[in-house]
Amino acid sequence: MTVLPATDLYLMGRNVDHAVPRGVADAHALLAHGVNCSLSSNSILNPATPFGDCSLLRVANLQPNVLQQLGTPEALRDCFDMLTERWSRLLNLRDYGIAVGNQADLVVLDAITPEAAVAEIRPSVAVFKHGRMTVEWPPPVPLRDGPRANNPH
């Protein structure tokens, strides 16, 4: 099953004016019962999902915020896996993952761990498709020597 937390939050519970139920499926409860799940989103910036930036890590971060009880490392790791390995199994991909012989599709995240990537919505600093860079997004660099003088020219 694929959960779309941003879309469900925006669309559901519109028939009530207080104590609004937030209609997000508890993917972790389903995982505990052996159901494979992924986290994803409807099209971004359309009438059903008007907010977002196409970051799946942002979607994975939203899920434990809404479900309220999922702040453990294991639960955050499940969120990461529902974007990656669990997602690939739902699609029956045979050569998914970083292993010798597989297609060189790589995402470099600016994160210490997968759990931190979800908790902090870390950016993708580089993406490679078939071994060729398709995205480079250098992270912000603090100016450790203090503020830099403004120079309009």
Add this chain to the structure above:
Amino acid sequence: MDLVVRNARLAAALPGELVDIGVVAGRIAAIEPRLAAEGNSFDAAGPMRGWR
């Protein structure tokens, strides 16, 4: 190698366990620490990450 992504911590790795990922013809050809290989190299670790 066509590309080596160096000092990568794979999602399944233990903390501090870094590997180099070698790519030939669009496929992963090697995954090992300190891969001895020539070619374009992208450093995935630390504040100095980028092409080498």
